Amino acid sequence: MTLKIDRDHSRFRDIVRGRIRQGLKKYISHGEMIGKKGKELVSIPIPHIDVPRFTFGSKNQGGVGQGDGKPGDPLDQGEGDQAGTGEAGQGEGDHVLEVDITLEELADILGEELSLPAIEDKGKSKIQSKKDKYTGIRRVGPESLRHFKRTYKEALKRSIASGTYSPDAPLIVPQADDKRFRSFRTDEQPVANAVIVYMMDVSGSMGDEQKEIVRIESFWIDTWLRRQYDGIESRYIIHDATAREVDRDTFFRTRESGGTMISSAYQLAADIIEKDYPASDWNIYPFHFSDGDNWSSDDTSLCMKILRERLVPVANMFAYGQVHSPYGSGQFIKDLREQMGTEEKVVLSDIPDREAIVRSIKDFLGKGR
Amino acid sequence: MAALGFSNETQLPAYLRKEQDKIEAVARQIGLDFFPTVFEILSYDRLNEVAAYGGFPTRYPHWRFGMEYERLAKSYEYGLSKIYEMVINTNPAIAYLLEGNSLTDQKLVMCHVYGHVDFFKNNFCFRSTDLDTLGRVVPTELSREGYDPNRRWIDKLANHGSVVRRLTARHGVEPVESFVDSCLSLENLVDPHSPFIVRRRIEEEAEEGPQEPVVPRLKSKDYMEGFINPEPYMEAEKQRLSSEQKSNKGRFPAEPEQDVLLFLIENAPLEKWERAVLTVIREEAYYFLPQMQTKIMNEGWASYNHSKLMTQHGVADFSEIVDYADNNAGVMATNGKSLNPYKLGVELYRHIEERWNKGQFGRDWDQCDDLDERRHWDLQLGLGTKKIFEVRSIYNDVTFLDEFLTPEFAFENKLFTFEWSERRGGYEVATREFQKVKQKLLGQLTNAGNPVIRVLDANHGNRGELLLRHDHQGVDLRVDYAERVLEALVRVWKRPVLVATKLEEQPVLIRFDGKDHSRVEGQP
Numbered sequence: 001m002t003l004k005i006d007r008d009h010s011r012f013r014d015i016v017r018g019r020i021r022q023g024l025k026k027y028i029s030h031g032e033m034i035g036k037k038g039k040e041l042v043s044i045p046i047p048h049i050d051v052p053r054f055t056f057g058s059k060n061q062g063g064v065g066q067g068d069g070k071p072g073d074p075l076d077q078g079e080g081d082q083a084g085t086g087e088a089g090q091g092e093g094d095h096v097l098e099v100d101i102t103l104e105e106l107a108d109i110l111g112e113e114l115s116l117p118a119i120e121d122k123g124k125s126k127i128q129s130k131k132d133k134y135t136g137i138r139r140v141g142p143e144s145l146r147h148f149k150r151t152y153k154e155a156l157k158r159s160i161a162s163g164t165y166s167p168d169a170p171l172i173v174p175q176a177d178d179k180r181f182r183s184f185r186t187d188e189q190p191v192a193n194a195v196i197v198y199m200m201d202v203s204g205s206m207g208d209e210q211k212e213i214v215r216i217e218s219f220w221i222d223t224w225l226r227r228q229y230d231g232i233e234s235r236y237i238i239h240d241a242t243a244r245e246v247d248r249d250t251f252f253r254t255r256e257s258g259g260t261m262i263s264s265a266y267q268l269a270a271d272i273i274e275k276d277y278p279a280s281d282w283n284i285y286p287f288h289f290s291d292g293d294n295w296s297s298d299d300t301s302l303c304m305k306i307l308r309e310r311l312v313p314v315a316n317m318f319a320y321g322q323v324h325s326p327y328g329s330g331q332f333i334k335d336l337r338e339q340m341g342t343e344e345k346v347v348l349s350d351i352p353d354r355e356a357i358v359r360s361i362k363d364f365l366g367k368g369r
Numbered sequence: 370m371a372a373l374g375f376s377n378e379t380q381l382p383a384y385l386r387k388e389q390d391k392i393e394a395v396a397r398q399i400g401l402d403f404f405p406t407v408f409e410i411l412s413y414d415r416l417n418e419v420a421a422y423g424g425f426p427t428r429y430p431h432w433r434f435g436m437e438y439e440r441l442a443k444s445y446e447y448g449l450s451k452i453y454e455m456v457i458n459t460n461p462a463i464a465y466l467l468e469g470n471s472l473t474d475q476k477l478v479m480c481h482v483y484g485h486v487d488f489f490k491n492n493f494c495f496r497s498t499d500l501d502t503l504g505r506v507v508p509t510e511l512s513r514e515g516y517d518p519n520r521r522w523i524d525k526l527a528n529h530g531s532v533v534r535r536l537t538a539r540h541g542v543e544p545v546e547s548f549v550d551s552c553l554s555l556e557n558l559v560d561p562h563s564p565f566i567v568r569r570r571i572e573e574e575a576e577e578g579p580q581e582p583v584v585p586r587l588k589s590k591d592y593m594e595g596f597i598n599p600e601p602y603m604e605a606e607k608q609r610l611s612s613e614q615k616s617n618k619g620r621f622p623a624e625p626e627q628d629v630l631l632f633l634i635e636n637a638p639l640e641k642w643e644r645a646v647l648t649v650i651r652e653e654a655y656y657f658l659p660q661m662q663t664k665i666m667n668e669g670w671a672s673y674n675h676s677k678l679m680t681q682h683g684v685a686d687f688s689e690i691v692d693y694a695d696n697n698a699g700v701m702a703t704n705g706k707s708l709n710p711y712k713l714g715v716e717l718y719r720h721i722e723e724r725w726n727k728g729q730f731g732r733d734w735d736q737c738d739d740l741d742e743r744r745h746w747d748l749q750l751g752l753g754t755k756k757i758f759e760v761r762s763i764y765n766d767v768t769f770l771d772e773f774l775t776p777e778f779a780f781e782n783k784l785f786t787f788e789w790s791e792r793r794g795g796y797e798v799a800t801r802e803f804q805k806v807k808q809k810l811l812g813q814l815t816n817a818g819n820p821v822i823r824v825l826d827a828n829h830g831n832r833g834e835l836l837l838r839h840d841h842q843g844v845d846l847r848v849d850y851a852e853r854v855l856e857a858l859v860r861v862w863k864r865p866v867l868v869a870t871k872l873e874e875q876p877v878l879i880r881f882d883g884k885d886h887s888r889v890e891g892q893p
Contacts, residue, residue: 004426005418005438012435021432021547046443049436051553052853054820054868056844062788062799064810066703066713075787075796109447 016047107227132184141181150180194229194283199265201290203240204257210323214289239265259295263302270310279314291325292332319347319364395682396483403486405461412468417441424457425526429533454478460520462486473689480678484671491762494659497564529649536642552650554857557819558629582610625823632824661817662765669714722753766814776803835862839870855881
């Protein structure tokens with residue numbers, strides 16, 4: 001059955017895609033594709049074109065709210081749409097929807113939105129680790145595992161049944177039969193069999209905006225890959241002229257200055273992989289983000305060498321994302337394209353601004369590797 | 370409802386029809402007075418479609434409705450929210466139910482709908498949506514017996530739809546659509562009071578030019594005349610009026626005009642088709658205006674009545690009470706710290722009902738400042754029900770809150786104001802002081818939440834430029850939007866357009882001449 005709205009809807013989609021009414025394109029807002037980790041609140045991007053009106057600036061307007069709090073207390077942001085009975089359609093809805101949603105659901109939505117294929121496992125053996133869980137109760141066992149409460153209950157039951165219990169002197173003496181013990185069951189748990197190695201250029205030319213783009217992008221890559229594999233490990237490498245491994249927080253915060261030697265990062269990544277993640281057991285995903293301004297062409301050829309010999313052969317996919325910075329020449333992606341472009345496992349993506357993040361995620365994950 | 374075209378497939382199933390009859394009878398019993406109400410049942414995509422069109426599936430084509438549809442459809446698919454119901458202000462009223470809702474939900478929705486329809490019929494604001502036989506808007510006097518106005522807006526909006534479609538066929542999609550875009554930017558430049566008063570008096574100009582201004586006199590008995598209309602004051606007024614008359618001489622419009630849309634329709638150099646489009650936009654803007662003006666009252670009234678019908682008049686049976694309460698709690702929830710119009714409205718009606726039941730009004734009550742006495746004040750008048758029915762007829766959101774929001778109510782409901790804090794980079798609680806809370810709330814509702822903008826001069830600088838004035842009430846305009854609205858205005862007016870406002874306390878003129886935006890400090 002076709003709906004009347006389909007015509008208007010496809011016209012709107014065409015505007016969003018930039019096919020018609022190009023003048024409106026610059027007014028499209030996508031909302032932010034970002035997850036708030038704490039409460040796991042996540043906004044879902046829905047393209048929106050505001051119809052401009054004479055309206056009040058929002059910041060100096062303020063408003064009236066309801067609830068607890070002293071003057072000076074902060075207000076929670078992003079009160080979402082209220083589900084409920086009512087005449088929808090008249091009011092100006094919130095443009096960015098914020099919802100309680102689990103990361104798994106989020107990954108599914110992402111997959112659906114971008115029509116990402118499920119990843120084909122390389123067919124590597126899935127390692128299972130055994131773990132004992134104390135979930136059951138048995139009649140025999142070591143004293144150290146005696147379940148006090150259950151034992152007491154049994155003793156109480158017995159003494160009431162046999163008529164020895166008196167409420168005035170509620171003394172319970174457990175006998176051997178009353179004793180109950182905790183028992184364990186062995187659980188098989190899948191262990192991580194995929195690893196993501198994030199590498200980021202933190203040289204002077206990478207600004208805050210560039211890092212924010214990397215942060216958003218790696219959040220989504222993380223979310224998607226975690227959905228695809230039972231367990232996943234992440235390693236973080238930052239580099240300028242030298243590379244070092246850092247934790248997640250440092251990865252996104254550090255701002256160094258100085259030159260750029262991309263090979264240093266590839267070197268370190270290859271070392272980590274060889275040491276900790278044998279290719280026969282692991283699905284390996286190196287991701288590298290940079291503004292593409294490498295120190296010298298010598299270093300670039302060294303990079304190619306490491307890639308060809310040590311990284312690409314073991315990886316499921318090697319991904320390189322290039323952000324635009326005002327200083328960078330952006331040469332590196334061209335070199336990669338020239339020398340590694342034919343390599344199936346190498347995925348290159350250009351990310352000029354935030355709007356391009358979605359497309360770039362699709363570049364990276366759209367191949368189902 | 371042949372105009373809808375799908376009435377056959379959307380007919381109510383028998384078990385719901387039975388419920389409808391039952392609910393209708395009970396609703397009449399508790400005093401609700403509504404138009405005949407037609408329920409239709411729709412699948413979720415159909416309901417989303419209808420909601421995207423603002424309730425009218427036959428509206429004019431525009432991408433904006435497609436955008437709204439996408440938002441609704443996505444929200445539904447992701448399980449974020451769904452529309453339970455939609456009711457539109459027509460006579461007979463049409464309400465849409467969502468197929469697949471539980472019976473309890475459907476009953477709740479029906480009760481809610483009867484609350485809305487009663488409100489549409491009886492609240493004075495909606496008088497401005499009465500039509501005459503030719504489909505023109507005619508505000509009528511207050512309710513009489515057998516009030517049965519013509520509100521065939523389904524037909525009217527369908528006519529609008531075919532007007533726009535016909536123009537599109539003749540002039541092409543792109544020009545018509547982009548002109549509609551421009552008009553939509555002006556949609557809120559309306560005068561909410563204009564349907565009820567005569568703004569413009571058509572004065573017969575005497576041939577020998579304007580006469581001496583007549584100063585209006587207050588009524589008085591002979592011996593009081595000198596005190597009530599003192600001579601020196603009358604003289605000063607006369608001076609003032611005549612100097613005003615001189616300075617306004619040749620000014621057009623003579624008085625600042627708040628119905629900017631009407632002003633443009635009458636005076637802008639528009640093509641015939643452009644005028645037709647602008648007229649469509651203006652009529653629909655005025656149709657939806659009463660709903661903006663009574664959001665809190667309307668939702669509050671519907672919620673007040675659905676809870677009364679469901680719980681006290683046996684619409685829900687015992688097995689359904691828990692489901693009902695769960696759903697109702699969801700509707701009434703104050704999410705985070707934002708204000709929920711449903712909740713605010715329903716609580717305020719209950720507050721009024723209680724006050725009038727206990728006689729907590731009038732001079733004695735106002736003058737009593739013994740807290741204990743006030744707390745136990747109960748004259749057992751039982752006037753509550755009568756009062757809230759009166760309130761729902763003759764107030765809108767602004768007057769409703771102005772009159773009935775009491776310090777006690779604000780305290781019990783924990784109302785506060787919030788402000789943007791530069792230091793925190795977010796909003797924070799500002800104060801719980803009653804006067805300030807009330808002030809803020811009223812400020813936000815005034816003029817349906819829109820800035821007051823008037824046409825001041827259509828021949829500014831003697832260059833045919835259009836000068837608008839923003840009545841600055843302490844909140845600045847959003848400048849990037851204002852500039853784009855000026856672009857839309859230039860599209861309509863075809864000469865430079867200016868708006869006089871204040872930015873950060875400084876008087877400013879924002880101007881667009883068709884090519885460049887500029888800003889000049891100072892007043893016109």
